[in-house]
Amino acid sequence: MCGIIGFISRKKRMIKGDKIAIALDSLKERGNGQGSGYVGYGIYPDYADCYALHVFLRNTPTYHKIIDRVKSILGLYGVVVKDEEIPVKEGVLKKEFIPWRFFYRFHDSYRDMENDLMVNIVMEINDKVDGAFVFSSGKNLGVFKATGWPMEVAEFYRLEEYEGYMWLGHARYPTNTRGWWGGAHPFNILNWSVVHNGEITSYGTNKRYVESFGYKCRMYTDTEVVAYIFDLLIRKHRLPVEYALSAMAPKFWDEIDRMEEEERRIHEAIRITYGPAALNGPFAIIVGTHEGMVFMNGEIEENNTLIGLTDRVKLRPLVAAEKDDLVFVSSEEAAIRRICPDLDKVEMPDAGTPIIVRLE
Amino acid sequence: MIPSAVPPKFKVEIDREKCMLCGRCVEECSWGVYRKERDRIVIYSNRCGACQRCVVMCPRDAITVIENTTCWRSHPLWTIEVREDIINQSKTGRVLLSATGNAKEYPIYFDHIVLDACQVTNPPIDPLREPMELRTYIGKKPKKLEFEFVEEEVEGKKIKRAKLKTKIAPNLKLETPIMIAHMSYGALSLNAHLAMAKAVKECGTYMGSGEGGLHRALYPYADHIITQVASGRFGVDVDYLNIGAAIEIKIGQGAKPGIGGHLPGEKVTAEVSMTRMIPEGTDAISPAPHHDIYSIEDLAQLVRSLKEATRWKKPVFVKIAAVHNVAAIANGIATSDADAVVIDGFRGGTGAAPKVFRDHVGIPIEIAIAAVDERLREEGVRNEISIIASGGIRSSADVFKAIALGADAVYIGTAVLIALGCRVCGRCYTGQCAWGIATQKPELVNRLDVEEGARRVANLIKAWTLELKELLGAAGINAIESLRGNRDRLRGVGLNEVELKALGIKHAGF
Ligand code: SF4
Ligand code: SF4
Numbered sequence: 001m002c003g004i005i006g007f008i009s010r011k012k013r014m015i016k017g018d019k020i021a022i023a024l025d026s027l028k029e030r031g032n033g034q035g036s037g038y039v040g041y042g043i044y045p046d047y048a049d050c051y052a053l054h055v056f057l058r059n060t061p062t063y064h065k066i067i068d069r070v071k072s073i074l075g076l077y078g079v080v081v082k083d084e085e086i087p088v089k090e091g092v093l094k095k096e097f098i099p100w101r102f103f104y105r106f107h108d109s110y111r112d113m114e115n116d117l118m119v120n121i122v123m124e125i126n127d128k129v130d131g132a133f134v135f136s137s138g139k140n141l142g143v144f145k146a147t148g149w150p151m152e153v154a155e156f157y158r159l160e161e162y163e164g165y166m167w168l169g170h171a172r173y174p175t176n177t178r179g180w181w182g183g184a185h186p187f188n189i190l191n192w193s194v195v196h197n198g199e200i201t202s203y204g205t206n207k208r209y210v211e212s213f214g215y216k217c218r219m220y221t222d223t224e225v226v227a228y229i230f231d232l233l234i235r236k237h238r239l240p241v242e243y244a245l246s247a248m249a250p251k252f253w254d255e256i257d258r259m260e261e262e263e264r265r266i267h268e269a270i271r272i273t274y275g276p277a278a279l280n281g282p283f284a285i286i287v288g289t290h291e292g293m294v295f296m297n298g299e300i301e302e303n304n305t306l307i308g309l310t311d312r313v314k315l316r317p318l319v320a321a322e323k324d325d326l327v328f329v330s331s332e333e334a335a336i337r338r339i340c341p342d343l344d345k346v347e348m349p350d351a352g353t354p355i356i357v358r359l360e
Numbered sequence: 361m362i363p364s365a366v367p368p369k370f371k372v373e374i375d376r377e378k379c380m381l382c383g384r385c386v387e388e389c390s391w392g393v394y395r396k397e398r399d400r401i402v403i404y405s406n407r408c409g410a411c412q413r414c415v416v417m418c419p420r421d422a423i424t425v426i427e428n429t430t431c432w433r434s435h436p437l438w439t440i441e442v443r444e445d446i447i448n449q450s451k452t453g454r455v456l457l458s459a460t461g462n463a464k465e466y467p468i469y470f471d472h473i474v475l476d477a478c479q480v481t482n483p484p485i486d487p488l489r490e491p492m493e494l495r496t497y498i499g500k501k502p503k504k505l506e507f508e509f510v511e512e513e514v515e516g517k518k519i520k521r522a523k524l525k526t527k528i529a530p531n532l533k534l535e536t537p538i539m540i541a542h543m544s545y546g547a548l549s550l551n552a553h554l555a556m557a558k559a560v561k562e563c564g565t566y567m568g569s570g571e572g573g574l575h576r577a578l579y580p581y582a583d584h585i586i587t588q589v590a591s592g593r594f595g596v597d598v599d600y601l602n603i604g605a606a607i608e609i610k611i612g613q614g615a616k617p618g619i620g621g622h623l624p625g626e627k628v629t630a631e632v633s634m635t636r637m638i639p640e641g642t643d644a645i646s647p648a649p650h651h652d653i654y655s656i657e658d659l660a661q662l663v664r665s666l667k668e669a670t671r672w673k674k675p676v677f678v679k680i681a682a683v684h685n686v687a688a689i690a691n692g693i694a695t696s697d698a699d700a701v702v703i704d705g706f707r708g709g710t711g712a713a714p715k716v717f718r719d720h721v722g723i724p725i726e727i728a729i730a731a732v733d734e735r736l737r738e739e740g741v742r743n744e745i746s747i748i749a750s751g752g753i754r755s756s757a758d759v760f761k762a763i764a765l766g767a768d769a770v771y772i773g774t775a776v777l778i779a780l781g782c783r784v785c786g787r788c789y790t791g792q793c794a795w796g797i798a799t800q801k802p803e804l805v806n807r808l809d810v811e812e813g814a815r816r817v818a819n820l821i822k823a824w825t826l827e828l829k830e831l832l833g834a835a836g837i838n839a840i841e842s843l844r845g846n847r848d849r850l851r852g853v854g855l856n857e858v859e860l861k862a863l864g865i866k867h868a869g870f
């Protein structure tokens with residue numbers, strides 16, 4: 001069981017990172033101090049067109065060698081505009097890893113396929129460079145995570161110094177794998193970030209499915225695979241968002257059998273084709289999305305949005321709430337009220353019914 | 361003369377106190393074990409194969425069949441079996457015939473794999489309260505779905521809507537991932553075939569016709585029958601191809617990879633001869649290869665021909681025996697137009713196979729599934745073709761494990777025969793089956809009640825289906841597709857590293 005929360009300003013208002021930390025702190029009960037993390041969207045306006053790679057480097061005296069190896073891979077397709085240690089407050093956490101960031105731009109010749117290339121680069125670094133783990137690879141966003149309590153991790157990364165229009169947070173109570181920095185949430189690939197409460201019982205199936213499309217699961221935990229499934233279904237296969245979410249939390253055959261012909265055919269096709277992408281077991285997830293998602297009505301979303309989804313029998317809690325331009329999604333209403341006591345609306349989405357919040 | 365009789369395998373005893381001389385055993389035993397002589401039943405134990413028909417039918421429970429304990433000097437190399445086989449072969453100069461699956465003591469990997477269940481961190485699902493979905497589609501799947509957006513006018517407003525552009529090839533819809541394997545009419549009796557057909561219809565699943573054509577009496581059930589095309593092409597015409605739910609090309613069989621089939625002339629009765637489209641009383645011989653398939657592209661052509669003959673409306677499966685390079689062969693099949701590959705492990709049953717093949721050729725199904733699934737994933741085509749596993753699947757646990765290793769569905773054969781009465785005596789090729797299953801003799805066939813047989817087979821499938829749901833629920837999974845290839849939910853016990861690697865699973869404790 002883990003605590004999750006996310007919020008977004010539909011007007012793209014910038015909000016400081018300490019807000020999400022305060023909210024997440026109230027979900028301490030759902031974690032055990034073995035992993036907390038955040039992602040902020042819009043936090044790197046000065047490098048908005050660069051990929052911001054956050055990488056854990058094994059904390060050894062020779063960590064510069066690891067940086068060189070990462071750079072040599074990056075150098076093949078583009079330029080590192082800037083790289084530095086992610087500013088941290090020393091002494092708050094035991095520094096198992098040194099968090100490093102690279103702002104990176106592809107050469108023009110690779111522009112058309114930069115997202116696919118970035119996925120490959122992330123897979124290659126995680127797979128081949130000993131002592132380096134890429135844990136954030138989107139544009140104008142960044143993941144901050146470590147082993148520790150929500151407040152410790154926020155303090156460590158000096159979260160109050162960042163401003164973003166969307167934030168997700170996660171307090172971990174690890175059940176399936178040992179707590180380590182890379183195992184904390186959010187999980188990110190490109191502009192997708194996932195925080196997840198629950199355990200994916202279909203992990204083995206999902207993992208092997210995405211692996212046959214070239215993704216490599218190296219973080220030893222089930223949430224990683226969710227991020228890859230989002231990337232595969234929505235960005236690569238360009239499924240309309242609503243149908244992609246239905247592939248992940250499929251309608252029951254009973255419901256499908258009762259649908260009118262065209263709808264029935266679509267949902268049958270989704271389950272037949274994307275069965276291995278279905279997420280089974282109890283889960284509630286909050287996802288920060290990649291831009292360019294296609295909706296059922298043909299609209300294309302140019303921005304990052306926020307999605308909340310539970311498993312199809314809703315074995316994990318999820319509530320949504322609104323206040324003016326802000327929309328919150330969390331495992332607990334209490335966490336939302338901690339930072340926004342007076343809400344316009346609170347609702348509990350039905351099992352398997354997604355919440356999708358788009359920018360105005 | 362060199363006496364060449366070997367001691368009988370079994371010893372039949374009648375409790376003379378209990379026996380009332382009703383003569384039932386004489387009538388029931390089709391092997392001629394009993395003869396009535398005045399006020400006594402005479403026993404010829406050497407004819408007994410322990411099919412237990414007499415034991416079950418004796419109104420006084422007077423009959424016991426026990427293993428004959430006549431002693432051979434024990435020897436680790438020159439086992440009793442080896443000595444018996446040599447004595448028999450030196451007498452006849454023939455290939456030794458045998459039936460049912462591989463009888464050697466190779467490891468049964470299913471029995472070294474254990475399953476997972478949820479405790480605390482995620483809740484098990486109660487199948488009695490929550491939906492538990494076993495529905496399985498067998499056939500070609502697209503790699504991805506494509507949608508197009510069409511503008512429509514609804515109440516004066518123009519709206520765009522996503523429409524599915526991808527066409528899905530015809531798939532078989534199974535309500536449970538358990539199908540009945542191909543066992544031909546000819547090898548089996550019509551009553552056995554009818555019982556199985558009624559059962560699969562009731563359970564929402566399918567049975568294989570076997571290679572002997574389809575008897576007219578089975579036509580009403582044809583939408584639940586997969587018609588087989590084997591190297592003998594028995595009973596194959598355009599009606600046969602079009603009447604079934606799908607077509608299966610049989611390249612090989614787990615019990616006897618690399619050789620064809622042989623139905624002795626005695627079993628080719630008038631009805632069998634009509635169904636198979638061969639003269640009555642002649643041996644029905646399936647050659648080892650298909651004489652139009654000498655390479656993978658020939659197979660691809662046959663797949664396509666069958667598709668054309670059925671206007672691309674029927675899925676076409678290809679069945680191969682699990683042999684060393686099964687993964688590469690399956691991959692070749694996956695890249696043809698075939699919709700499913702059937703892998704038959706070396707424990708697959710048979711009505712008749714040379715003993716030397718049954719016991720020595722082929723590989724275990726567990727490892728074959730793992731190898732094929734893995735290879736198809738490496739090639740990125742796993743999800744586009746279905747894998748059906750067969751050969752030695754004995755229980756719902758085996759089904760569960762086969763699916764978790766990577767199969768979409770399984771075929772069961774021997775288990776179904778056991779449900780119909782078979783006691784696995786292993787003499788199907790003699791045509792004398794006392795249970796009316798593997799015989800064409802009307803007096804024996806009539807012993808098998810079709811309705812009752814259908815009920816028992818349906819019961820078996822339903823019972824396993826229920827158990828599958830319970831196992832899935834305990835694993836916290838509510839749809840079978842989330843089990844497929846989910847080797848994370850399996851652990852090996854008592855297997856070495858090489859075996860674990862071949863199966864793609866971890867050892868318990870990891
Ligand atoms: S069936 Fe039983 S009671 Fe009847 S003759 Fe045989 S042994 Fe005796
Ligand atoms: S089907 Fe074969 S093995 Fe079973 S009882 Fe009949 S002859 Fe014996």
